[in-house]
Amino acid sequence: MEGAMQVDTQIRTEPGAEAGPGGPGCSLRHFACEQNLLSRPDGSASFLQGDTSVLAGVYGPAEVKISKEIFNKATLEVLLRPKTGLPGVAEKSRERLIRNTCEAVVLGALHPRTSITVVLQVISDAGSLLACCLNAACMALVDAGVPMRALFCGVTCALDADGNLVLDPTVKQEKEARAVLTFALDSVEWKLLMSTTKGLYTNAELQQCLAAAQAASQQVFRFFRESLQRRYSKS
Amino acid sequence: MKETPLSNCERRFLLRAIEEKKRLDGRQTYDYRNIKISFGTDYGCCIVELGKTRVLGQVSCELVSPKLNRATEGILFFNLELSQMAAPAFEPGRQSDLLVKLNRLLERCLRNSKCIDTESLCVVAGEKVWQIRVDLHLLNHDGNIIDAASIAAIVALCHFRRPDVSVQGDEVTLYTPEERDPVPLSIHHMPICVSFAFFQQGTYLLVDPNEREERVMDGLLVIAMNKHREICTIQSSGGIMLLKDQVLRCSKIAGVKVAEITELIQKALENDQKVRHRKEGGKFGFAESIANQRITAFKMEKAPIDTSDVGEKAEEIIAEAEPPSEVVSNPVLWTPGTAQIGEGIENSWGDLEDSEKEDEDEGGSEEAVILDSVKMDAGVISNIGSQDAPIVLSDSEEEEMIILEPDKNPKKIRTQTISVKQEKAASKKPMKKRKKKRAVN
Numbered sequence: 001m002e003g004a005m006q007v008d009t010q011i012r013t014e015p016g017a018e019a020g021p022g023g024p025g026c027s028l029r030h031f032a033c034e035q036n037l038l039s040r041p042d043g044s045a046s047f048l049q050g051d052t053s054v055l056a057g058v059y060g061p062a063e064v065k066i067s068k069e070i071f072n073k074a075t076l077e078v079l080l081r082p083k084t085g086l087p088g089v090a091e092k093s094r095e096r097l098i099r100n101t102c103e104a105v106v107l108g109a110l111h112p113r114t115s116i117t118v119v120l121q122v123i124s125d126a127g128s129l130l131a132c133c134l135n136a137a138c139m140a141l142v143d144a145g146v147p148m149r150a151l152f153c154g155v156t157c158a159l160d161a162d163g164n165l166v167l168d169p170t171v172k173q174e175k176e177a178r179a180v181l182t183f184a185l186d187s188v189e190w191k192l193l194m195s196t197t198k199g200l201y202t203n204a205e206l207q208q209c210l211a212a213a214q215a216a217s218q219q220v221f222r223f224f225r226e227s228l229q230r231r232y233s234k235s
Numbered sequence: 236m237k238e239t240p241l242s243n244c245e246r247r248f249l250l251r252a253i254e255e256k257k258r259l260d261g262r263q264t265y266d267y268r269n270i271k272i273s274f275g276t277d278y279g280c281c282i283v284e285l286g287k288t289r290v291l292g293q294v295s296c297e298l299v300s301p302k303l304n305r306a307t308e309g310i311l312f313f314n315l316e317l318s319q320m321a322a323p324a325f326e327p328g329r330q331s332d333l334l335v336k337l338n339r340l341l342e343r344c345l346r347n348s349k350c351i352d353t354e355s356l357c358v359v360a361g362e363k364v365w366q367i368r369v370d371l372h373l374l375n376h377d378g379n380i381i382d383a384a385s386i387a388a389i390v391a392l393c394h395f396r397r398p399d400v401s402v403q404g405d406e407v408t409l410y411t412p413e414e415r416d417p418v419p420l421s422i423h424h425m426p427i428c429v430s431f432a433f434f435q436q437g438t439y440l441l442v443d444p445n446e447r448e449e450r451v452m453d454g455l456l457v458i459a460m461n462k463h464r465e466i467c468t469i470q471s472s473g474g475i476m477l478l479k480d481q482v483l484r485c486s487k488i489a490g491v492k493v494a495e496i497t498e499l500i501q502k503a504l505e506n507d508q509k510v511r512h513r514k515e516g517g518k519f520g521f522a523e524s525i526a527n528q529r530i531t532a533f534k535m536e537k538a539p540i541d542t543s544d545v546g547e548k549a550e551e552i553i554a555e556a557e558p559p560s561e562v563v564s565n566p567v568l569w570t571p572g573t574a575q576i577g578e579g580i581e582n583s584w585g586d587l588e589d590s591e592k593e594d595e596d597e598g599g600s601e602e603a604v605i606l607d608s609v610k611m612d613a614g615v616i617s618n619i620g621s622q623d624a625p626i627v628l629s630d631s632e633e634e635e636m637i638i639l640e641p642d643k644n645p646k647k648i649r650t651q652t653i654s655v656k657q658e659k660a661a662s663k664k665p666m667k668k669r670k671k672k673r674a675v676n
Binding site: 026027028029030031032033034035036037038039040041044046048051053055057059062063079081083084085115117119121123124126165167203204205207208210211212215216219223226227230231233 | 236237275276277280282287289291293295316318319320321322323327368370372374375376377520521522525529530531532533534535536537538539540541542544545546548549550552553
């Protein structure tokens, strides 16, 4: 796969690693999620990470165009719409990264010759946009009831000039950063599904970021779990 | 994905209900659905909900040179997008009739009514003016897109603040929001569209039709009006004949509705201003507009992540992992401007035209690997050998892989292959086999 590296890491993370007082910048911004807020799509979710906000809608499994039909699995399409102007190369590249991540977890073989369409709309970008897109896509897929092997989440890390690690950076932090790394991790083994990076970093720093992303992903998955628990509770 | 067609019985049911003055959502004939306006964190961003119809509006600005015939006027640009998220039938990247119609109506409602003072957007006459761009995204389609879009557009424009500029002589200075407070646009009035759906050739009328009602209606009348009861645009579509009285009655209803909506907009804008300018840092943005009591919504406060052991973990992994293969990265300068780092394996990314070429490539890469191991061992000597190769490579026009072999005469081989091609143009398979053999040799 050209766009998304699918690398299995040998990292073992202890599920009991509780969030303690981390260093400065090592915290996730406040999260909010609302599911099923649109009436037309089969599943929808709006995901907020701090001031970054993405709205996702999922249609599927539904009828597929003959030209896009795949005979043994579902055709997964991801559309990312920017807030202003028309979608460009940056959006296309992100679409591809998200699509490859979704394809890794969605059990498309259960719905051959159908289409699953994920439409993402950027509502506001205040940093860690790709991670937020991934989280919104995951929650919308869950809402649509698309069968998945695991959940996935996106975590962005930034390394500043002094080599300090910042999780879930804001736009300002991203601009000042030496490197920005975004990972997609699955919820079963916390393994890497996708990684995309920008900037310079060493081998050790990559592993550090990955370990930090895994620690952060547990928090994100806990958030997913709690919001779904609330969703399917009776009160 | 195609739109689900409306069945005949659904259609009959809807029409019967309308004849009996009943609407499926329990509204009266002249009732609007609930309107909710929420603002984003940045200026000029809002979401308008009209029942289940949802429109996202975002205003942005840019300094551009003005149009030649309007040297002192700023430029207003509207763009409504029907995203596939709104309804499965909307295809991305296609200008449907509906979209063209809606965009045109929006332009007429907002630009041609001169609700924005475009002259105040001029910075230097004939050189620099502000271009205000209004992007509207339909997020969910439940009928009456135009009303929701026109509300979203005017709300976003009212909410927007452009950066302050100053002109001293020929110098134009643009101030960041930190230096000087951004300035709002000057808005003369707020035109708002009100839609009326007509059924049974104009016998029945409904205000604010939802998606189902839109699908069975015969005609549509859109009146854009401001709170001073001035009509900005009026458009009738669907080919129904309306009486003068009907149009007048509609314009009266529109006047009432517009007054209500304008009041609502002003209240929403005031509320947002209050929260935004509160000293102790009031909370605003979309996060606040998510109702916390809703079962489908969930929030989490800022969560610290323990990253103290990250360094150790990374070290552990690096220690456990095999050391990365040492790549000999002595850059080799072939000709001025062309250098090589790495192992010199052919890239496999290019589009291969046919299977024949593919096979050649495979043979080639095998060779290259072999060649490389030789290079590693032999060191200096192989360097000379490999230096020979690229020279031949630049010679060959057909990009044959054979040239990587240093100890064969490439030219001879190429002539051979060409002759083989000519002979066996019809049957490709035997030739391929032969080539592979040669490559292995």
